Amino acid sequence: MAAGFDKNCNSTDSLFDLGYGVVEVGSITPEPQSGNPKPRLSRVEESEAVINRMGLNNVGIDVCKDRLRSRFWKHVINQSKTEKQNATDIATSINRSGIESKLPGINGIKELGSYADYVVINASSPNVKNLGAKSNTDTLEQTICAAIEARDSLPDGKRPPVVIKIGPDNSDEQLHDIANVALKYRVGGIITTNTTRQRPGSLVGDEEKIAETGGLSGAPLKDLSLGTTRKIYKLTGGQIPIIGCGGIGNADDVIAYA
Numbered sequence: 001m002a003a004g005f006d007k008n009c010n011s012t013d014s015l016f017d018l019g020y021g022v023v024e025v026g027s028i029t030p031e032p033q034s035g036n037p038k039p040r041l042s043r044v045e046e047s048e049a050v051i052n053r054m055g056l057n058n059v060g061i062d063v064c065k066d067r068l069r070s071r072f073w074k075h076v077i078n079q080s081k082t083e084k085q086n087a088t089d090i091a092t093s094i095n096r097s098g099i100e101s102k103l104p105g106i107n108g109i110k111e112l113g114s115y116a117d118y119v120v121i122n123a124s125s126p127n128v129k130n131l132g133a134k135s136n137t138d139t140l141e142q143t144i145c146a147a148i149e150a151r152d153s154l155p156d157g158k159r160p161p162v163v164i165k166i167g168p169d170n171s172d173e174q175l176h177d178i179a180n181v182a183l184k185y186r187v188g189g190i191i192t193t194n195t196t197r198q199r200p201g202s203l204v205g206d207e208e209k210i211a212e213t214g215g216l217s218g219a220p221l222k223d224l225s226l227g228t229t230r231k232i233y234k235l236t237g238g239q240i241p242i243i244g245c246g247g248i249g250n251a252d253d254v255i256a257y258a
């Protein structure tokens with residue numbers, strides 16, 4: 001489940017129970033934010049699409065940290081009772097989801113990294129002003145360095161992979177630069193992609209909704225995200241794991257990404 005659904009870390013276990021193997025919570029900001037004024041999300045039903053300019057509405061890092069901590073320890077304590085094993089031993093050996101084969105992804109490395117199996121740098125979010133500018137390679141490089149440093153300083157010795165999330169609107173030159181930086185720092189993965197500023201021809205429906213400002217997701221995003229996925233795969237020579245995201249609606253889509 002991509003970021004933006006479990007924004008406040010209150011559905012994480014329900015999503016794992018539904019069968020999701022990876023749940024990316026957030027995006028979370030240091031302070032609570034109300035996001036952009038409503039209305040800020042439109043559904044274009046005919047095209048199975050959404051256009052949003054939520055603007056990172058969330059309850060902030062402190063509340064999310066409490067939620068992530070308590071769900072993790074709930075799982076650890078349950079497991080320690082069933083397996084009659086020391087809770088601290090379980091806590092150091094198990095995924096941060098507290099459940100085998102399930103992984104939570106989180107942004108906010110210093111504060112929340114201890115509760116993540118991977119941490120994310122959002123290098124593109126078209127619905128937030130200026131965040132898209134992070135695709136600028138120098139800024140991206142600095143951000144990756146800072147993220148790796150923060151990850152390496154996590155108190156419990158956990159070293160969750162640092163993953164970058166990019167948008168589908170990068171030029172070939174920008175993708176080339178992103179791939180080079182990713183290879184240089186051996187990032188743990190690249191998520192392709194966030195929503196798009198574009199309005200592809202496959203997006204049909206209510207003209208007013210289509211004209212809304214924001215990032216487009218859902219079915220009409222798929223070809224753009226897949227295109228970026230293919231290019232990034234080639235540019236990184238398959239050396240960096242890719243987490244495909246964008247318009248995945250059925251098993252054929254999953255196979256196309258694979």
Ligand SMILES: Cc1cc2nc3c(=O)[nH]c(=O)nc-3n(C[C@H](O)[C@H](O)[C@H](O)COP(=O)(O)O)c2cc1C
Pocket residue numbers: 002003004005026027041050052054056122125165193194195217218219221245246247248
């Ligand atoms: C309402 C909404 C909120 C989102 N919020 C975030 C967010 O906070 N952080 C983020 O990295 N991506 C966010 N996204 C982007 C999604 O994680 C995902 O990259 C994008 O929607 C493409 O996937 P999809 O077509 O399967 O929805 C959001 C998307 C939607 C529709």
